[in-house]
Amino acid sequence: MGIHIRGRYGTLLAPLLALALTGAATASADPDLPPIAELTAAARPAVDGSRLTGIAEGPGRMVDIQVYSAAMNSTITVKVLRALDDSKPAPVLYLLNGANGGTDGSSWTQQTDVADFFAGKQATVVIPMGGRGSYFTDWQTDDPVLGRQRWTTFLTRELPAVIDSTFHGSGANAIAGISMAGTSVFQLALAAPGLYRAIGSYSGCAQTSTPAGEVFVAAVVTRWAGNTVNMWGPFGNPAWAANDPYLHADRLRGTAIYVSSGTGLAGPLDTLDGPGIDGNAGKLIAQLTSGGVLDAVTNQCSHAFQSRLADLNIPATFVFRTLGTHSWGYWQQDLHDSWPLFTAAFDR
Template sequence: MAAEVVRRGRVYRLLASVLPAVALAALVPAVATVASSDPGAALPDPAVVTPAPDGSRIAAVASGPGREVDVSVYSTAMAAVEVVKVLPAADGATAAPALYLLNGANGGLGDSSWTEKTDIATYFADQQVNVVVPMGGRGSYFADWRADDPVLGHQRWTTFLTRELPPLIDAAFHGSGAAAVAGISMAGTSVFQLALAAPGRYRGVGSYSGCAPTSDLTGQLFVDAVVARWAGNAANMWGPPGDPQWAAVDPYVHAEDLRGLALYVSAGTGVPGPLDTLAGPGIDGDPIKLVDQDVSGGFIEAIAGTCARRLQQRFADLGIPATFDLHPDGTHSWGYWQQELHNSWPLFRAALGE
C-alpha cells in the first residue's frame, strides 16, 4: 500500500508540473480514499479536509502497516505531492497534539526512517498524540532554498512543514493545534531552524545527534558535506560561504529566540557504546555493519557531540533552560535515537499538555 502511495505521489508531481491547480484539484477525489485494512480504524476523508488558501491540500490517504496512515499532501510551495506517515492518537475522537519526527540526511529513503528503524508504532500506541513523519527532503536541511538545485530540485520544506502541513494534519486527525518537533542528524539542526522560522508553531524541540551551529567555518563545512553527499550545492540553499543567510538561520547565533520552548538535546562521543555490538539494534550479527557503524557512525557522532557541548555552553551563558543528555560514548545510529526519543517524550508530553 505504501508503494502505491509513492507511485501516486509521482503521478501527482508530474501532473502538478503541467496542469493548472484547478485541473489538478478536479482529479483528487477520484483517487483520494483507500479503504483501511483495519476495520476498526476510519481513515480521514480528504474530501472533507478544507484545502489551505494557497491550494495545499490532502490529495490521498491510505492505510499502512498496523496503525500507520500514509497521507499524500500536495504542497503548493513545493509544487509536488509529499508523503507523510501518521500514527494517529490513541483516542481519535478526542483532540490531540502532534509530534513531528524528522528523518536524517537521506530523508527516510529505503528503510532508514523513524517508522522502519524504531518502535514508535508500539511506543505511542496508547499515547494521545498524532505522530507525524514526513518522508523525503534528503540533503535539504528541510529549508526553503533560495535557488533550485540541479540535482536536489525545488526545495521549500520550511514552508511546507510550518505553514502548509500542520493545519491539514490537524484538520484530518482532530489536532489540538499544539505541536513539538524532533529530528536526528541533519534534522537535529533543522528542528531549531523550523522553530525559529515559525515562532509559536512548536512548544518543544528535540535534537538527537545534530549540529546546531551553521555559520562558523566548522558549521559551514559540515553543512556542505551533508548536502554534497547527495550531490547538492549548499550555495543554492543559503548562498556562498559567508553569505549573511548562514548566520540568519544559525540556531547557535539566535539561541535567545528559543527561550521558553521545551528543549532536549542529546549526543554521544563516537566511542563505541553499549549498543555498538554484534547484538545491537540494526547490526543483525553482521560484522561489516558493525564496523561501518563504529567507524562512519563514530566519526559523525564525534562531531555531533562537540556541537552539542558547544550549544550546552551557549544556553548556559544565556540562562536558557534546556535538557542535555550527553553520553561518554555512542555512535550515530538508530538504537541511540530510539532511546533518546523515549527519554525526551515525557518532556514534550508535558509541554503539549498531555
C-alpha cells in the first residue's frame, strides 16, 4: 500500500484514506496485534514532512514500512518487529546493518534469530535497510555513485517521529550496530544527545580521524565505490575529527555502553557447520581471512576506546573474545548478551 497525499489537507486525509484502503482484509494475522489500518492511522509525520508512505504485513510480528525521507528525497524501507503489545508504549531498539546496508542477504533479519529472540518482549525493534558504505552519516556533498546520504538526519529526526507515533514508542530508545555501524552508533548518539539511553557496538571502530582510522573508513566507503571526500572532505578536514567518537567520548557520559570484538583468530563459530557457512568452504575461507583481519583491527580500536573511557571515568561494558571473526554468529551472541544492559537503561 502506498499513501501519497499532498497539499494542506494531506495530514488530515492520510489516516482516513489509509483506513479506506486497508479495510478488514489487511487485519493482522495475530489477533493480539492491532490491524495494519490502526497503525497507519496512528502515524504522524516528522517536522520536516518525512512520513509513512506504506506498510505491509510480514511473517510473524514483522512489518515492512516505507518512510519518505525529506532530507534524502527518497523512500527508505524499514523492517519493524512489533512489540508483544504494540497498542501500549514500548521502548525502541534501532538495529543497524553493516557496510552493505542489509543487501545481499546480509542483515539482522536474515542472518540472526532476532525475530525469535524478541518474540515475547515488550520492545519494538527497528531495522533500517539501505545506506551501504555511508557510515550512516550526513554527507557534505551528494556522491555520484551512492547519491544523497543524510542518514544522521533520517535516523535521529525523521524516522523516530514516525516510529513513535505508529508503534507507540515510550520515549526510551537504544541503538546497536555491527561493523561500519559499530562506529555509526556512537556518531548518532553524539549528534542527538539524549535520544538513546544505550549503545551497542559490535565489532566497530570508534576512531575515525587518526591516519589508520581514515584509511579504515576509506576502505569501507570505497568498497562500494563511494568517495570519502564527499562524506567528510579530504583527509585532515575538520569533519573527520568532528565525527570521531574517540575524541568526543566525554559527551557519552550517562549513556549505557556495550562494546564487543573478537581478535580475528578462528573461534568456535568459524567452522563449516557454523552460522551462515552451511558447509560452504569458500564462505569459511572468506570469514577466516577478511573476517579475521577486520576483527583484528576492531579489537585494537575497541581496546583504545576502553582506555579512553577509563581515563574519562565513564563506565562501559567491554567484551573481548579471545577468539572469533567479523561474522554474524558472534554478533547474534552480542545482541543476546547486551540486551540486559539495554533493558536496564530503558527502565531508568
